[in-house]
Amino acid sequence: MTRPSEPLQTDILCVGAGVASLSTALALLRAHKKSGGDRLAPRVVILEKSRAIGNHVLSGSVIDPSAFDGLLDEEEIRRLPYEASVTSEAFCFLLDARRSFSIPWVPKMMRAHGYPIGSLTKLTRYLAMLCEAQGAEIYCGFAAAEWIEDESGRITGVRTGPRGLDREAKPKSNFAPPEEIHARAVVLGEGACGHLTERLIDRCKLHARRPQSYALGIKEVIEMPDDPDRAGGILHTFGHPADTRTYGGGFIYHVSATQTMLGYAYGLDYSRPETDPHELFRRFKTHPAIARQIEGGKAVAYGAKVIPEGGLFSVPELATDGALIVGDGGGLLDSLRIKGIHMAMQSGRFAGEALAAAWLADDFSRDRLSAYGKALRASPVWTQLERVRNVRAPFSKHTVFGLAAAGAAWATRGALPWWMVRMEPDHAAMRPPRPGRALRTEATVETTPLNPDRLTDVFMSGTIHDEDQPCHLHILDRKTCEECIERFDAPCQRFCPAEVYRLEDGHIHIDFSNCLHCKTCQIKDPYANIEWTPPQGGDGPRYTRM
């Protein structure tokens, strides 16, 4: 049953069917149609590790409509699967657990009036449909485990992960071996902290000037009592329950009369090992300014992912021989507004146009593909990245510095501060607790249908992994792990938003089937001692309305 197979062939291969990859495919096929002449259109294959399109995407989401520029026509924009656009917005500073302060006006840089709001899963499915209509092929349930390169170091394809291995990595009766697919160019659209992307950046020395900084974003979908007047209202918060040295903020988007998106993002450069982002999320929900917004609601879906917040200084080189990086994986995100969808889609657009030209020239070298980076640098995406390039970093020192930097950037259109504010990698930011300080913070928030505990949340994410497979989370060195338990009281049991890591009898146990593929553990383990690898294709969360 396990016949060794010939490598599969395509022209362009995209890894990950998120909005960045899909925009790349769409722009490429359309650009080719426009200027390709008689030349045959390239075959475009998109691999997606989740079971169905959109199952692993997560965002707020309020979309900056510049996302669609040059990608979708008016009719396609009109048919976007959104139920509402922003009609009223507010910005709120939560002073402490009870008090809040509404900013009387929303700063212009943050304004979102008229922007479409809704589910990223739906948008992703819509884009996938447009791509398929152009001839792109999307295959779900296939994780790209490794890339393939030739002797010169050119990327020539990927190898999918094996399926049907048992927990000892021995083949089961339905074992399906890895498959190779070769392509002229590989587009990495894996999302933040991508499995291949991060390794490729190391391998090809594509490093940015500053390591990437992430936030962990946690989100719930709340089902609300019917009220058409609510739809279109959005609220952003900062302050409580984050401390003054951590960039943390929340959002509430009333996307329809009966559905509200609620989320909380917390900078992973926090220093206290006792921090529990999920508990902070729950505390956030009990703040009167927030609780009032979701009164009578019930949490029905849950998810988490990391957000690349490093900004301009953390954007790596985006092209190498035979490969391109698009979207979140390339750190393309406005770290003031925490908006990345428009940048992901626009990066896809420029990548697609560069690929169309490369296809005509029959040249996928780094030099040729660098046209993508050039176009991106000349676009509004880059202007935005430059404007807020130093807004995120000062927040790690103190909220006051952060606000000052944001103000300075706003007043001078990004000219100030002109230097690169330094940031250390997230995992290095963790400090051992001060002696005598209690490490564990007990859950203080009451569990209700509106504010469920972490395991109930995990259940609502729909995540599922075949448990008889090798664990996809690797503790690189058990000795270091023991040291971390001793020194930091195993922060993995708290920073994981899915309760994957459990301390029992002095050892860390990994319940990998809870995993939401958010990568927080790989980013925040203080010793960088955890490696995330893709599990069996098709496994993972099943977001259907994120």
Place this chain on the structure above:
Amino acid sequence: MHIAVCVKQVPDTANVRIDPETNTLMREGVESIINPYDEYALEQALRLRDSCGARVTALTMGPPQAAVILREAMARGADGAVLLSDRAFAGADTWATSYVIAQAIKKLKPKVDLVLFGKQAIDGDTAQVGPGVSEFLKYPLLTYARDLQVAADGRYTAETLMDDGVEVIEGELPAVITVVKESAAPRFAPLAGWMATRGGEIPSWGVKQLKAVPDLCGLQGSPTRVVKIFAPPVKSGGTRMDGRVQPAAAVEAIVTLLSRKGVVS
């Protein structure tokens, strides 16, 4: 040998909820999948094909978008597929569904020797369509099979799962057999399989192609009616033992509780 495998597209029940006010399925966010039991039937068919050579045809009755599960069946290795789709089939109960599927099996060439079903679909849970098709085809019926071997002379040996044990049954084809999930794990569809099925047309048969009697199809061919759908009352109460802090104490408490109720001694 020609094997027909009947598959059904069903909502992923892991996510299905019923609206407490209207008693209808809440479809928001619910995905469609291939009925899990049917995957085991398909696996049995593919194993027979691998071991003794056969042609495997996948069949489904449903709206045009149900073709996606036929592609999945072909990606896993089925040689062909037919979609049974017609507005006239809408609203069919198990009787009318069985009639249409039997008509399609009669039309398949070469003559079908073996028809495989999953033991039931996870949406309706009736387990009636397999038996219904066997009646319409006048093929002998065997249910709850977990293993199946066919010899060169067309005699088969099947193990079927009963409440109190396993029966080993020998018979002669043709037959209709329903398969349980205590059989070989379904294979994964390889990427090569998916890429190969792309582009190929899947034939779609309606009332005309099947030469079916319209009065026997769909809602009008259905002798049963759904009078009411309701969610069973939500169970209340119950005791929750949190084993995360002191697992040993929680186990102790559960054992005490169960022995007091006489469940264990």
